[in-house]
Amino acid sequence: SNPDVVGIGVRTAIYAQNVLSFAPAIWALWDKQVEPFELESVETQSTTILITAFAILISAVIQARTFGLANLHAVVVLNLSWMNNTNTFIWFLLFAQRSNWSNWRAIRPSFSHIMT
Numbered sequence: 001s002n003p004d005v006v007g008i009g010v011r012t013a014i015y016a017q018n019v020l021s022f023a024p025a026i027w028a029l030w031d032k033q034v035e036p037f038e039l040e041s042v043e044t045q046s047t048t049i050l051i052t053a054f055a056i057l058i059s060a061v062i063q064a065r066t067f068g069l070a071n072l073h074a075v076v077v078l079n080l081s082w083m084n085n086t087n088t089f090i091w092f093l094l095f096a097q098r099s100n101w102s103n104w105r106a107i108r109p110s111f112s113h114i115m116t
Helices: 008-020 022-029 036-066 071-085 087-099
Strands: none
Touching: 008 022, 008 036, 008 071, 022 036, 022 087, 036 071, 036 087, 071 087
């Protein structure tokens, strides 16, 4: 077992980072208005989390090519990277709120061309 990949410290740090990343998003949406500095700070946070996910993947690839990587470690690395990548969705939601998509004209599906 490789503690650098599946160690409790590594996993706890990534879990805490992902859970705490929701705090700025909730704070930004609390007043139902996303300010530019709030969007920028969440974007910066998402970028650093993506860099961490990329670093985990690169280190797993290097270890697999040099010393080998057990299936358990590969699954843990992929799950941690997936979890880190989903944080970008938080930034996207804030970007959508900032862009004020709610005022855009709703596009209703039309099946009239199929029925004729």
